[in-house]
Amino acid sequence: xxxxxxxxxxxxxxxxxxxxxxxxxxxxxxxxxxxxxxxxxxxxxxxxxxxxxxxxxxxxxxxxxxxxxxxxxxxxxxxxxxxxxxxxxxxxxxxxxxxxxxxxxxxxxxxx
Amino acid sequence: xxxxxxxxxxxxxxxxxxxxxxxxxxxxxxxxxxxxxxxxxxxxxxxxxxxxxxxxxxxxxxxxxxxxxxxxxxxxxxxxxxxxxxxxxxxxxxxxxxxxxxxxxxxxxxxxxx
Numbered sequence: 001x002x003x004x005x006x007x008x009x010x011x012x013x014x015x016x017x018x019x020x021x022x023x024x025x026x027x028x029x030x031x032x033x034x035x036x037x038x039x040x041x042x043x044x045x046x047x048x049x050x051x052x053x054x055x056x057x058x059x060x061x062x063x064x065x066x067x068x069x070x071x072x073x074x075x076x077x078x079x080x081x082x083x084x085x086x087x088x089x090x091x092x093x094x095x096x097x098x099x100x101x102x103x104x105x106x107x108x109x110x111x112x
Numbered sequence: 113x114x115x116x117x118x119x120x121x122x123x124x125x126x127x128x129x130x131x132x133x134x135x136x137x138x139x140x141x142x143x144x145x146x147x148x149x150x151x152x153x154x155x156x157x158x159x160x161x162x163x164x165x166x167x168x169x170x171x172x173x174x175x176x177x178x179x180x181x182x183x184x185x186x187x188x189x190x191x192x193x194x195x196x197x198x199x200x201x202x203x204x205x206x207x208x209x210x211x212x213x214x215x216x217x218x219x220x221x222x223x224x225x226x
Contacts, residue, residue: 004154006154036217041219043203043217043220044155044217046215046216049214090154099145099157099168100157102154102156103154104153105154
């Protein structure tokens with residue numbers, strides 16, 4: 001059965017610093033991987049996804065994630081964060097049944 | 113706005129009462145999901161519809177929970193005899209046809225059981 005581990009519940013960082021939010025998954029089959037962002041009092045929004053092809057995927061607002069099959073990881077990175085990136089970030093994995101499993105989330109807190 | 117909508121946004125009820133939530137998906141989406149999210153946790157899958165058929169139900173969905181999608185459009189989630197442990201955010205998401213289509217989430221209904 002699939003599972004997702006987000007190793008950090010909270011990541012504080014200063015504005016313009018780089019950040020990495022970690023995600024590891026367990027699955028015995030091929031998977032699709034996703035990162036969602038949730039701002040306060042809002043629903044989840046898709047940030048980026050890996051389905052196949054290039055293992056490095058990017059979002060329009062500067063985030064990127066790399067699928068590492070050998071380490072079963074899909075870490076999210078941004079080279080320079082902004083105050084507006086403060087939010088909850090969820091990693092999710094889908095295998096055959098197309099029902100996603102979400103991690104417990106990482107709260108990114110960007111300080112000025 | 114053509115996104116996923118949920119009503120009500122907030123619901124406060126007393127223990128033992130029944131509540132019903134509604135989700136209106138994106139109109140051309142044939143797949144609809146319900147999740148529950150508690151503080152400090154990610155969304156937990158509850159149930160999944162493809163058109164009007166309820167194809168999967170989580171073990172989390174006790175007998176007090178029932179979901180319907182009568183015409184393959186909007187969906188309702190009913191909780192009977194609410195308990196304090198039912199307090200959570202209930203999220204709905206819809207998804208179009210095809211393997212690669214992403215889920216689009218609604219803003220959620222926050223339930224507080226007193």
